[in-house]
Amino acid sequence: GSGALRDALARQLGISPDQIVVGNGADELITLIALAAFEPDDEIVMPHPSFEPYATGANIAGARTVQSPLAGYETDLGDMRRRVTPRTKAIFLCSPHNPATTIIRRHALLAFLDALGDDSPLVVLDEAYRDFVDDPEYPDGVSLLARYPRLLVLRTFSKIAGLAGLRVGYAIASLETIDRLNRVRAPYNVNRLGQVAALASLDDPEHAARTRTFVLQERAYLSAALERRGIAFAPSQANFMLVRVSDPGRVRDRLLRGGILVRDGAAVGFPGHLRITVGTREINERLLKLLDE
C-alpha cells in the first residue's frame, strides 16, 4: 500500500521504502503496533499524562499500561527506565510531548536507549510535532534507527502539512518491525486522496518552511507576551502551548465567547491549565486581550 508515498519518503529520509509503513493517521499505527505486538499481561510503559491513544492501544490488546508521571512538564526518563521489567513489551515516548509541549534532548534519549541494552523492548518515539522544534539538542529519530534496531519512529502529515482530516501518518523502523505491522494492516488502509495530498506536501518544502517559520515566530510572540503578564506556561517546542490559569473553566468560557476555542487541560491530564494552539498574530492578540479581561 501507499507505494509512491513510501518511495518519496524513503528518498527524502535516505532509507528503504520497506522500512516505512503508512497509516490512516499516526493514530492507526499506534493501534497496529498494539495489534501486532501486545499480548495480555504485557506491560506498556508510557509517560502520564500523554497522548491518549497509547493507553487505548494497550487496552485494545489487553496489555497493562504502566504510567510514569511527568516531572513537571518534562518526560522523566529515569523514572521510565525504573518501570521497565522483563514483562515490558513496549515503551512510548512523545517528543515534543502532547500535551506538555516539551522535548527529550539527544543526550538523555541516547543514555536511555543505551541503558535498555540489546534486549530492549520496542521503543515508540512519537515525533508528530517535530517540525516545530527549534532546540538544537533535539535528536532526529530516524538517524538513530541504525544504532537502535528496537526503535520505531512515528510521524504525521497532520500537523506541519495541515492534513489532519485526510489522515496520513507513517512509521519508520527496522525491516522486521515494519513486516510485523504490515501483517495486521488492512491492504488499502490509506485513502488515495490522502496519499496524493501527502505527496504534494513533500513536493512543496517552501510551504512547510513557511508554516514552521510562522509557528516559531508566533510561539515566541505569545511566550513573551505571557511572560510579561506573569502567566506561567510550559516551554513549548510544539504548535500549541500549555498555559497555567487559576480558573480554566471560566477562562475557557470567556475565550469561547470571544471566538477562540481552547482545550481545558483537565481533559488531557493537566488540571489548572489550558492547551492553546498558536494562532495568527490577529488571533493571538485577541487571545491576550481576552486573558487580560
Ligand SMILES: Cc1ncc(COP(=O)(O)O)c(C=O)c1O
Ligand atoms: C502526539 C501525537 N501523536 C500522534 C498524533 C496523531 O496524528 P494523526 O493525525 O496522524 O493520527 C497526534 C495528533 O493529535 C499527536 O498529538
